[in-house]
Amino acid sequence: MAETKGYIRTSDDKGSVNIWQNVIATIVASAAVEVDGVYALYQSPGRELLDVRGKKGISKGAKITIEENNITVDVFVVVEMGFSVNEVAAVVQKAVSAAVEEAVGIKPKTINITISGVSLKKAQAAVKAKTAAKPTAEKSEKPVAEKPAKTASKTKTAAKSTTSEE
Numbered sequence: 001m002a003e004t005k006g007y008i009r010t011s012d013d014k015g016s017v018n019i020w021q022n023v024i025a026t027i028v029a030s031a032a033v034e035v036d037g038v039y040a041l042y043q044s045p046g047r048e049l050l051d052v053r054g055k056k057g058i059s060k061g062a063k064i065t066i067e068e069n070n071i072t073v074d075v076f077v078v079v080e081m082g083f084s085v086n087e088v089a090a091v092v093q094k095a096v097s098a099a100v101e102e103a104v105g106i107k108p109k110t111i112n113i114t115i116s117g118v119s120l121k122k123a124q125a126a127v128k129a130k131t132a133a134k135p136t137a138e139k140s141e142k143p144v145a146e147k148p149a150k151t152a153s154k155t156k157t158a159a160k161s162t163t164s165e166e
Contacts, residue, residue: 035091039079075111
């Protein structure tokens with residue numbers, strides 16, 4: 001059975017460098033959320049959606065397994081409504097592969113993309129914007145009468161009566 005460890009080790013005559021799984025997971029997650037059509041990363045079934053805007057806890061949307069310096073990546077993605085799920089997944093795979101290879105120097109052996117959901121938020125906002133932009137049936141608009149401004153003397157009197165009750 002292959003040894004599973006939590007880091008990638010590279011060595012040369014000057015020493016070694018260990019790169020931990022969570023570092024690779026952050027690289028993976030950052031690459032994934034930059035892809036058009038990715039709304040967010042999903043931590044795991046039964047857990048909360050991760051906010052990609054703040055990127056707090058972003059690496060939790062990616063799982064990294066390292067066996068004998070082979071990297072297996074699992075990314076859990078929520079896709080925006082209106083995008084092709086398969087196309088988004090393919091672009092995420094390419095982006096993740098390139099990012100990991102550039103940062104770590106090792107191309108991932110496997111990149112699994114799990115589509116964990118579809119976000120309706122942006123689609124709903126677009127529908128609302130279109131609805132708001134459409135002209136409604138002509139209405140007879142009546143001018144709104146303005147309320148008369150309070151005079152300074154009434155305001156001072158009210159303030160005095162409030163303070164005198166104390």
